[in-house]
Amino acid sequence: MQPCSREMQAMNPLLNPAQQLPLQDLQSTAHQQIQNPHFDPTASHDDFLEQMLSPLSSCSWSDLKSPWDPPKSDETGPPNVGFHYDEVLASKLRQHQINGGDGGGVSSPATAAIKMMAQQQMMLPGRGVAGMPLSLGSSGAAGSHHQNDIIYGSSFKSPNQQGGEGSMQSLYNGFSDGSLPGTNQTQHFQHPQAPNFGATAGTVMNQSQASGSMTPAQPKQRVRARRGQATDPHSIAERLRRERIAERMKALQELVPNANKTDKASMLDEIIDYVKFLQLQVKVLSMSRLGGAAAVAPLVAEMPSEGGGDCANGGGSIHRNSNGNQTSADNDSVTVTEHQVAKLMEEDVGSAMQYLQGKGLCLMPISLATAISTATCHSRNPNKGGGSHPLLQSNGEGPSSPSMSVLSVQSATRGNGGLDGSVKDAASVSKP
């Protein structure tokens, strides 16, 4: 088996993409071959073919067989031209190997090659015998597919100007990946174009590489589906779950007023803030029934305009909510309170708010305060000169209605950067 081993060694560098020298040798020999449209068995050809063909019988047939197992089953005359072609060649080669014994006879590989060439020429316009063993060898090397084929493609590109590219392509395609559908190869057959050779070879290579398997067509499509979408049940369930949650988020968005959907997290924050706000409003409203102590928390402004609209014709006679105490704030105490609040706000806004709460006051912007004062001053009997003071206003009313206590602090002067995001410079107004 020494010649076999020698030829194996010769094959090995062929299989190894890193070594270019034997490839160049092959290229040169192939070059010589290809230039002749007909196969002329010369001595160099014989040696070359002997090198190529004999080790293939011993070692790499198994490798070569594996990609083509399904198409090999039908050798008679399938419409799959590419497969068939490859099969025929392979079977011819195999038969020759069996018949001709080991690679002793010089002429036998040549005759085999001649037969194959004849076959080729019958089926295809062109040559490519040299290409065939080369690509056979290349197909044997699964890992080095990429580079080998591209090398071959590029090497055979220039010599095959005359139109053998189609056959080269077909051979190449057929040998490199048997998984391509036959239509691709027929296309390659029918449209041999020199500039596209490298490109199609590249795309074919990419496809075969991307599929990652040499399986026939049907499993390949499944592989492709798996890449785009998840097909295992867990991810499907997760996807469904995420979609449902997204639906619910959209429904919530419509309820919550500030619904510019940037992302889920901020949307959730908005929702949380809104729920807090509503709960606070309920608190404030229930407080206001009592009258008097107005300040719940200076977090939210209740616009007086929202209160308009139809009155609730809810019930029969209901006692007027008796108001609580009135925050009697004289002017002196007002200024004192003001200063206190101002001082507190410098340190900590929260404590300032608590102080206000303790006093029964709350915070609101001046514009709102003026609006309220002008609106309410007409309807009520102003007990005190409410609204005169620019900063602090407290309207005390009689027992008929609960009082509305308002404290407005000039937030601008205080530099309201310390307030929380939700506070802004608003205040809670307890409406009577």
Added chain:
Amino acid sequence: MNKYNPPRMNPSSLRSRFATRFLRTLSKINAQKPTSSSSPTEIFRRYRRIKAAADKSMAYSVRSRRTWSRAMLWKLRTRPCGRRSVKTSTIIKSREARKTRHEKQNKNTTTTTTTTTGEDGVVFGVEADELRELVPGGEAMDLYNLLDETAHYIKCLTTQVQVMKKIADFYSP
């Protein structure tokens, strides 16, 4: 305008149900305490009572169709027992109640609190917990149901606020 015709409201809508109940309770409260007391504790108590009345009437309007209403009703019922232990006991009670109810429905609620945050927890970890605190009865719910409950809760809260606002406006001079 001479005659003010309020638009016809659906008598069985959430809003009208809540309004009737709430006004009834309010009148009861007012009947109890005709004179206003000036002490802050009294005021505070009254405020609490009114707020409880509002929440209770809202919860009753929703009946027990919603988890949050059930939880709120539990909370309101166990409130007089104790202030501090209310929260934990209501949580436990609501969880148990929900478990017994949902076990019939083959729904696993208690074990989903921690595990659900694993899947979507990367996105919703902190906010979901916060939302659970806000929405009554939200502690033992997975994210999906939590969002559903939140939507309904927001709707009810807005109704509540609107009605109370209008009552306040109506009765203010």
